[in-house]
Amino acid sequence: METILRGDDVRSPRYEVAWERPRAKQWAICVFVINEGEKIRKQVRAMAEHAPLVDVIVADGGSTDGSLDGALMQEAGAKALLVKRGPGKLSAQMRMAFDYCLAEGYDGVIVIDGNGKDGLDAIPSMVELLENGFDHVQGSRFIPGGHHENTPLSRYLAVNVLHAPLISLAAGFRYTDTTNGFRAYSRRLLTDPEIGVFRPCFDRYQLHYHLAIKAAAFGYRVIETPVSRVYPATGKTPTKIKGFGGLFAVMRQLVETCTGKYDTDA
Template identity: 55%
Template sequence: MDESLKQGWEVPTYTVTELHEKRSRYCVCIFVINEGKKLHKQLERMRPFTGNVDVIIADGGSTDGSVTAEAVGPLGVRTVLGKTGAGKLSAQMRMGFAYALEQGYEGVITIDGNNKDDPDAIPRFAQALDEGYDHVQGSRFIPGGQAENTPAMRWLGIKLVHAPLISLASGVRYTDTTNGFRAYSRRFLVDRRVAPFRDVFSRYELHYYLAIRAPELGFRVVELPVARRYPGTGPVPTKISGMRGNFLVLRTLVEACLHRYHPPTQEQHRA
């Protein structure tokens, strides 16, 4: 990779455990923390659909033994990244993207590691990258998509608040803006006008920012149908809970829509 492209990158420190060599043009990056058997079940489900993409785990600090080489190596994982620096989801994303770009991947498909998403869409995301799309958003709410047991408050929040605000800020219509099943092209991630490798992206900011920034800069954007299934009984699998967590999401959403995370202009740099 051209070292000049990495100038100014802010990436959390992390460890790298490579289990086999790079084999593919694209990679699937799975963001996890203490997902246990849910991750292993998802990796098993993914295997029929990852023949032409490498699988990378971007771990946020799991302590349950679920991401050891012995646990995930037999399930087809190429690399396990272990974040040791500060930050949460967006820091994991910066870590995963940085590694993928340094490894020469032409695109990154992202998916959560809690076994809610149907991995059969992975080849369609890779095809969209082949066709020149730069930001591919998975949606359970378009024809062909499936939303099963979606919590009522989550459904209302997406439909009435989250998707309309990001659609308004970006200038394109999105229907499922909290869905982490996405894909990004290399040219989008390395563009200095995007500048995703900044410490300001620590929690949920980067998901929202990239969805807004891509169409603003004229990158090609598309939604693809995906299936997301919540369990019919028991606790909802989510890292966002309580009043404080939901307030943080709402505040981050508003700040992203007000373009608070855009990189500084040249004039601001000189000032």
């Protein structure tokens, strides 16, 4: 298949459409991944169970481990494999995925991490909530019906004592699990110029926070839905945030987003 290059590093980072097939569904689910090895291969195969509901799109941040290819996409019945070639981290991957999904005509986009921690059984409820007109659906392991295992104490405290309270205060809506990347967004939310998703300032982790805040603050329909997140019982905690410097950078981005740095009129 011929590689197609899109993006301009402004609206979205430059990216390759490394593999694709025609759109088949109303909704897409985008998997954000970089160098997850066998975990992402297992997850993509497992997501084939939900093919009747959603088109699966893998949004790769530039993996170098050889874990993703067209053969896997074909086997799993996926819609597309996007590979970021331009600058930025998670928020840049998100802009890449949203650029592609809006161009393909999807009415809403579910997003999920590609490290195998999230329970895929919440996908149908995400779709149902989008179908019922919700614009921002936040997955939460901390509400009735949610589930979490082996959550590091530092993560638990960070979410419940700092992260969720700050975003809830800025949004005017009580969120309980604001670091959870299992979410869903409507097309009308993603295309609102006052929210301004497609800006290069969203290059690290800010876009998740910005969307959660502005969706509620601007009167869009917002809801949390139960999800499951299971960390490994042993070994290193899966994370792309490295060391004290990485943690400090994330906290700075959180405070900046909550205080309006990324507002379109800032």
